[in-house]
Amino acid sequence: MPAACHHSHVGIHLxxxxxxxxxxxxxxxLMLLGALPLIQLQAVDPDEGINGLVTYAxxxxxxxxxxxxxxxxxxxxxxxxxxxxxxAEATAASSASASQKLREQSASESDxxxxxxxxxxxxxxxxxxxxxxxDQGEPxxxxxxxxxxxxxxVPNDLGMSQTDGQLLLSHxxxxxxxxxxxxxxxxxxxxxxxxxxxKRMGSLSTAEIVIITLSAFFSMLIIAVxxxxxxxxxxxxxxxxxxxxxxxxxxxxxxFSGRLSVMAACLCLQMAFR
Numbered sequence: 001m002p003a004a005c006h007h008s009h010v011g012i013h014l015x016x017x018x019x020x021x022x023x024x025x026x027x028x029x030l031m032l033l034g035a036l037p038l039i040q041l042q043a044v045d046p047d048e049g050i051n052g053l054v055t056y057a058x059x060x061x062x063x064x065x066x067x068x069x070x071x072x073x074x075x076x077x078x079x080x081x082x083x084x085x086x087x088a089e090a091t092a093a094s095s096a097s098a099s100q101k102l103r104e105q106s107a108s109e110s111d112x113x114x115x116x117x118x119x120x121x122x123x124x125x126x127x128x129x130x131x132x133x134x135d136q137g138e139p140x141x142x143x144x145x146x147x148x149x150x151x152x153x154v155p156n157d158l159g160m161s162q163t164d165g166q167l168l169l170s171h172x173x174x175x176x177x178x179x180x181x182x183x184x185x186x187x188x189x190x191x192x193x194x195x196x197x198x199k200r201m202g203s204l205s206t207a208e209i210v211i212i213t214l215s216a217f218f219s220m221l222i223i224a225v226x227x228x229x230x231x232x233x234x235x236x237x238x239x240x241x242x243x244x245x246x247x248x249x250x251x252x253x254x255x256f257s258g259r260l261s262v263m264a265a266c267l268c269l270q271m272a273f274r
Contacts, residue, residue, distance in 0.1 A: 038067075038150070042073035043133035043143060048085035059144070067129060067150075086125040086152055093124045094154035125152040151227040208252075 043054040056070045068079035127150045134142040 037075040045135045090152045
């Protein structure tokens with residue numbers, strides 16, 4: 001009896017696992033690459049088994065391979081260091097934005113309508129990623145998310161309103177400190193948990209440095225002890241050898257003296273008998 005086959009076409013829909021409208025991630029210029037996920041993608045496929053497994057990929061907009069997405073988990077990471085030009089543009093835009101806010105504040109006090117006339121917004125470096133999620137069926141079915149916008153900003157002391165997809169670059173933070181900022185309505189448990197893990201990873205790195213330092217110290221101490229023991233044993237062997245040679249010489253001298261005494265006694269006896 002031939003096997004019965006049934007084919008159905010089910011599309012998968014790519015959604016953001018964290019679709020909150022306000023979210024920002026603060027990183028440092030020297031942060032560990034791949035240490036902090038920017039966002040997680042999630043696609044749902046109703047198929048069971050291997051056909052229901054979904055893989056993720058970046059299909060466009062990733063100039064310089066700056067970002068990377070884990071094909072299994074959908075976590076979007078910073079893959080390479082931020083270009084200096086992009087950092088400079090973000091810094092210049094932040095300074096211009098701060099200066100503009102000061103001008104608007106001073107102008108609004110004298111002329112309330114001046115703020116609307118001088119409302120030019122500085123340009124920040126922006127990346128527009130095209131994402132793709134595919135199942136493992138035959139044939140493969142894919143869904144696309146073509147407009148994930150990531151904007152690079154440098155926070156300033158005057159405060160910054162949170163907009164969608166802000167990637168903040170912190171200049172003052174230490175190189176091993178990863179900071180994350182959220183609005184009051186954005187308590188992202190996943191990213192907060194990830195942040196706590198990264199903090200623990202940083203402390204573990206310090207502990208590892210201490211362990212490596214202590215290991216190197218004790219290794220040098222053991223080497224010094226072994227060298228000292230070898231020197232002492234070498235000197236002891238030399239002393240024992242010298243004592244042995246000296247004893248042999250003394251033994252030869254005493255034996256020679258004994259022979260001379262015997263020969264002298266024999267001569268005396270011979271002379272006496274004569």
